[in-house]
Amino acid sequence: MNPMPAQQPTPDADREALEWFSMLRQPGCDELQRQAFATWQQQDPANARAYAELEAYWQQLTPPPARPRPRQLQTRRSYLGKTLAALFLLILAALAYLYWPLMQRLASELHTASGERRSVRLADGSTMHLDSASAMNADLRGRTRQLQLVQGQVSLEVVLDGRALEVQVGQARIQVYGTRLMIARSGQHDELVVLNGKAMIIQGGDQRLLSAGERVTFTEQRIDPVQKIDVQRVEAWRSGHLQVKDQPLASVLGRLAGYQGQRVWLMDEQTAYRRVSGDFNLDRAQASLDQLAAEQQLQLYSLFGQWLIAR
Known part of the structure; x- marks a missing residue:
């Protein structure tokens, strides 16, 4: 981490504090993780300061315990309590909406931060190029290699080793018969682009077979018609x-x-x-x-x- 002024946590410290805050509240958090958290706090005063500020902010969001009130104020107290509870739930919902994508990425096996691009060599020799704010899970141990695109966009360079390769994207399955393809998820639709070889997308009773230079968009309800694409434009994000x-x-x-x-x-x-x-x-x-x-x-x-x- 880069040093920052003494009274201001770094952006990395803020982000890591949020990650620790979420992890420590999960049911599976064990003593080893808590020791790692203590070590992280001691590494840099900015880390402990960022976490303390996050804890203080969380405490401010938590409504105080109810105090005894005169009986004549019970109706008013009940209304105020319901209002505070609704406000608290609204704040929690807003925080969940804002930070759920981040939590989803951090829970994935392979992920990138916003603005980061990264290439990863998998155990079978295949290469995965992850775009900004992307997340993937990979299981290459079985007779069929399984990948799952959770968020963002990925470009795959697949090594053919005699085993099948499938990519899960929401409710759709993509069977890979070629060596280069791109897959992306967005709020409006998901997308498959084949750069070399072939791939088949299957969703419910519908399916499409794509060849090199073709793309298809799809949602949970349908698979759209196959289109031709400009390969150079599609791959430009990697540079x-x-x-x-x-x-x-x-x-x-x-x-x-x-x-x-x-x-x-x-x-x-x-x-x-x-x-x-x-x-x-x-x-x-x-x-x-x-x-x-x-x-x-x-x-x-x-x-x-x-x-x-x-x-």
């Missing part, structure tokens, strides 16, 4: 570029904001459907957002570091 052609503005904003760990809220629903083309630098996501906002005559506002409001 830090987002190349889009005639894409919805909301999708492009969401991708760029996601590299900064933010979610987009467009004030004008019609604006979301504007079509956008261009080449944007993912490693300079804020500059790319500013460039896009200027081109589209938008104003961007950051809210609590979690939301990006566009109007």
Whole structure:
């Protein structure tokens, strides 16, 4: 971690404190993990300070125990208690909504942070390239190698070793017969792109067979028709570029904001459907957002570091 001013925890300390806060409250937390937590606190004063601030914030969210009141105030007390309970549940729901994707990633075997790209060599020799804020699970021990895409986007370079390979994406199964493919998850739909070889996607009673240079999008309800793709544009993210052609503005904003760990809220629903083309630098996501906002005559506002409001 990089040193920071004495009174201000680093972003890494804040993030790690949140991870420890969640882990220590899980039923399976054991003494070994608690010892590791104590060691982490002692490594850097910023770590202990970040965790103490998180604990203090949590205590503020917890409603105080009820105190005895005169009988004539029972009705008022009951109303106030229900209001506080509803507010507390609302705050918990908001925190869960904001931090659930992070918790989901941290619980996965392989994951990346927002803005991070990483390549991993698997035990069977295959290579997995993870995009920003992505998460995968892998089980390569059986006769059929099993992968699961939990979040984000991944590019696979598969080594054929005589065993079948399947990738689980939500309710869909992808059977891999080739050596290079990309799979992505987003709020609107999931996507499969075959770069070399073949792959079949199966969901319920529906299925599609894709060859090299083809893509398909799918949801829990349907598999869309197969389309041809520009391989160079599709793979551009691996070199830090987002190349889009005639894409919805909301999708492009969401991708760029996601590299900064933010979610987009467009004030004008019609604006979301504007079509956008261009080449944007993912490693300079804020500059790319500013460039896009200027081109589209938008104003961007950051809210609590979690939301990006566009109007």
